[in-house]
Amino acid sequence: MESNILIYIIGGIALIVGIVTGKFLFAKNVKRTVEEAEQQARKTVADAQTAAENLKKEKLLEAKERFVQLKAEHDKDTLERTRKLVDSENRIKQKEASVSQKLEQLDKQLKDNEVIKENLGRQIEVVNLKRTELEKHQEEHIRRLEKIAGLTAEEARAQLVESLKQEAQTQALSIQQEIVDEAKQKANKEARKIIIQSIQRTAAEQAIENSITVFNLENDEIKGQIIGREGRNIRAIEAATGVDLIVDDTPEAIILSSFDPLRREIARLSLQRLVSDGRIHPARIEEIVEKTRKQIEEQIVEIGERTVIELGIHGLHKELVRIVGKMRFRSSYGQNLLMHSREVANICGIMASELGMNPKLAKRAGLLHDIGKVPDEETELSHALLGAKLAEKYGENPAVVNAIGAHHDEMEMQYVISPIVQACDAISGARPGARREIMQQYLKRIKDLENLALGYSGVEKAYAIQAGRELRVIVESEKVTDADSDRLSFEIAQKIQTEMTFPGQIKVTVIREKRAVNVAR
Numbered sequence: 001m002e003s004n005i006l007i008y009i010i011g012g013i014a015l016i017v018g019i020v021t022g023k024f025l026f027a028k029n030v031k032r033t034v035e036e037a038e039q040q041a042r043k044t045v046a047d048a049q050t051a052a053e054n055l056k057k058e059k060l061l062e063a064k065e066r067f068v069q070l071k072a073e074h075d076k077d078t079l080e081r082t083r084k085l086v087d088s089e090n091r092i093k094q095k096e097a098s099v100s101q102k103l104e105q106l107d108k109q110l111k112d113n114e115v116i117k118e119n120l121g122r123q124i125e126v127v128n129l130k131r132t133e134l135e136k137h138q139e140e141h142i143r144r145l146e147k148i149a150g151l152t153a154e155e156a157r158a159q160l161v162e163s164l165k166q167e168a169q170t171q172a173l174s175i176q177q178e179i180v181d182e183a184k185q186k187a188n189k190e191a192r193k194i195i196i197q198s199i200q201r202t203a204a205e206q207a208i209e210n211s212i213t214v215f216n217l218e219n220d221e222i223k224g225q226i227i228g229r230e231g232r233n234i235r236a237i238e239a240a241t242g243v244d245l246i247v248d249d250t251p252e253a254i255i256l257s258s259f260d261p262l263r264r265e266i267a268r269l270s271l272q273r274l275v276s277d278g279r280i281h282p283a284r285i286e287e288i289v290e291k292t293r294k295q296i297e298e299q300i301v302e303i304g305e306r307t308v309i310e311l312g313i314h315g316l317h318k319e320l321v322r323i324v325g326k327m328r329f330r331s332s333y334g335q336n337l338l339m340h341s342r343e344v345a346n347i348c349g350i351m352a353s354e355l356g357m358n359p360k361l362a363k364r365a366g367l368l369h370d371i372g373k374v375p376d377e378e379t380e381l382s383h384a385l386l387g388a389k390l391a392e393k394y395g396e397n398p399a400v401v402n403a404i405g406a407h408h409d410e411m412e413m414q415y416v417i418s419p420i421v422q423a424c425d426a427i428s429g430a431r432p433g434a435r436r437e438i439m440q441q442y443l444k445r446i447k448d449l450e451n452l453a454l455g456y457s458g459v460e461k462a463y464a465i466q467a468g469r470e471l472r473v474i475v476e477s478e479k480v481t482d483a484d485s486d487r488l489s490f491e492i493a494q495k496i497q498t499e500m501t502f503p504g505q506i507k508v509t510v511i512r513e514k515r516a517v518n519v520a521r
Contacts, residue, residue: 006048007041007044007045007048010041010044213255213256213264213265213267213268214253214254214255214256215253215254215255215256215268215271215272216252216253217252217253217254217275218252218275219252220251220252222275223247223254225275225278225280226245226247226254226271226274226275226280227247228280228281232282233280233281233282233285234247236281236282236285236286237267237270237271237285237289238463238465238472239461239463239472239474239511240270240285240286240289241258241263241266241267241270241289242258242260242263242461242463242465243256243257243258243263243264243266243267243463243465244256244257244258244465244466245257245267254271256268256271257465257466257467258465259442259443259446259447259464259468260329261329261330261331262296262326262329262330265296265329266289266292266293266296267289269292269295269296270285270288270289270292273288273291273292274288299325300322300325300326300328300329301318301321301322301325302325303324303325303328303338304320304321304322304323304324304325304326305321305325307324307325307338307342307367308321308324308367311342311345311346311363311367312360312363313345313360313363313364313367316364317394317395317396319394320368320371320390320391320394320396323371323374323390324338324341324367324368324371325338326374327341327370327371327373327374330373330374331443335428335429337370337373337374340370340428340429341366341367341368341369341370342367343428344366344367344369344370344421344424344425344427344428345363345364345366345367346363346366347366347424347427347428348362348363348365348366348417348420348421348424349362349363349366351420351423351424352417352420355420357416357417357420358417361397361399361400361417362417362420362421364396364397364400365399365400365403365404365417365418365420365421366421366424366425368387368391368396368400368404369384369387369403369404369407369421369425370383370387370425371387371390371391371404372384372385372386372387372388372389372390372404373387375390378451382408382410384404384405384406384407384408384410384411385405385410385411387404387405388401388402388404388405388411391404398414398415399415399417399418400417402414402415402418403415403417403418403420403421403422404421406418406421406422407421407422407425408422409422442468445468445500445502446464446468448500449464449468449471449496449500449502449506450462450463450464450471452492452495452496452499452500453471453473453492453508456488456491456492457479458475458476458479458480458484458488459473459474459475459476459488460474460475460476461473461474462474466507468502468506469505469506469507470506470507470508470509471492471496471506471507471508471509472509472511473488473489473492473508473509473510473511474511474513475488475510475511475512477512477513477514477515480512481512482512485510485512486510488510489508489509489510492508492510493506493508496508
């Protein structure tokens with residue numbers, strides 16, 4: 001429609017142009033101009049129609065192509081959905097078939113189980129009947145056997161077990177003896193070699209046994225100062241130190257007598273300080289003795305530290321170091337305990353090296369094997385078990401603890417170094433001149449005498465002096481009266497007489513002293 005209107009408009013315009021133009025042109029050109037205009041108009045119309053037709057055809061082709069594309073996509077989606085539906089239907093059918101099959105199997109199993117249950121019930125009944133019959137037969141058989149043997153079943157079983165046990169023990173002892181004999185034959189030669197080499201490579205000091213210390217004086221005039229007015233100074237020294245001072249005709253010397261070397265050393269150093277200072281009276285004596293006791297404690301720690309450093313032992317607890325230093329002032333059967341322990345440690349280290357073992361661990365156990373002989377508190381345990389307890393308390397290696405506790409066979413040996421420590425202890429103590437049994441027994445008797453007195457209530461200190469012929473007991477004045485002192489002296493003497501064995505007689509002296517001290521400022 002728009003194209004037709006355009007054609008008419010163009011034709012009108014051309015006509016108007018021709019009319020206007022024809023007024024100025026010649027008449028002969030009017031017809032030609034009109035014809036040309038008509039031709040031009042027809043041509044324009046024809047071109048417009050051709051373009052419209054072409055546009056229409058293109059649009060139709062595009063529409064057809066789009067329709068074909070959409071139709072193909074729709075068909076594809078439809079096919080995919082159809083395929084999925086078919087697959088789902090197939091799976092559902094398979095599951096239904098599987099479920100049906102399982103239901104059939106379950107029904108069959110239930111039926112079979114019922115049958116099996118019935119069979120089992122019948123079999124259990126049969127078994128119970130047979131068991132009852134068997135028990136009856138067994139009881140009858142046992143009664144017959146008991147009647148024949150004259151023994152009950154328990155007695156027969158006990159006799160059989162006992163006979164098997166004895167047979168097994170006999171065989172075990174026989175095998176054990178064979179093994180021990182064979183081991184002794186093979187190890188005897190090598191053991192002798194190792195022990196001889198260990199002894200040859202160590203040098204031991206001579207054993208020193210004494211119970212007295214001689215304190216030398218510059219002149220005999222000092223003896224009077226030490227004795228004091230009416231002997232009060234010497235009594236104060238003896239009471240503070242527990243050492244018996246013997247002042248006799250020996251020129252320029254005083255004898256300090258005590259079974260405890262630590263007490264004698266404290267008394268010797270205290271006397272040395274008092275004599276150097278010149279002021280000797282009871283109050284000063286107590287002050288000096290207390291200072292000396294503290295100094296000795298420091299010296300003990302120093303001796304312990306020096307000992308472990310010389311032996312190459314590291315990481316030892318400080319309390320064990322103090323106990324090692326304390327051994328310097330103790331003796332074992334007349335043999336200095338620290339020298340003995342050092343000797344055992346050195347032999348243990350050498351022997352362990354010869355046997356391909358840890359020499360440091362063996363040396364450590366050898367040094368500590370007798371720490372139970374210097375306890376801070378009295379105990380009923382033997383020195384080996386007490387030493388093991390102390391070593392365990394201060395975090396020592398379990399092998400060291402076992403070696404300490406087992407070196408006198410009071411604990412089962414669980415480590416290889418335990419027999420080494422036991423052997424080295426025997427080597428050090430059994431060599432000629434190392435120990436004297438009489439001295440150790442004497443010291444034990446003196447110690448028991450003091451402990452007996454300390455067991456009574458109110459007793460503060462107890463000292464055995466005069467080689468054990470006198471026991472001086474110092475009591476607390478607040479807890480013990482004068483009348484109680486007489487009774488206490490009698491009871492201690494009676495207990496010593498009934499419980500202890502001793503030569504001669506023992507004098508028991510109970511000392512009760514009350515002090516009133518005030519300070520003027």
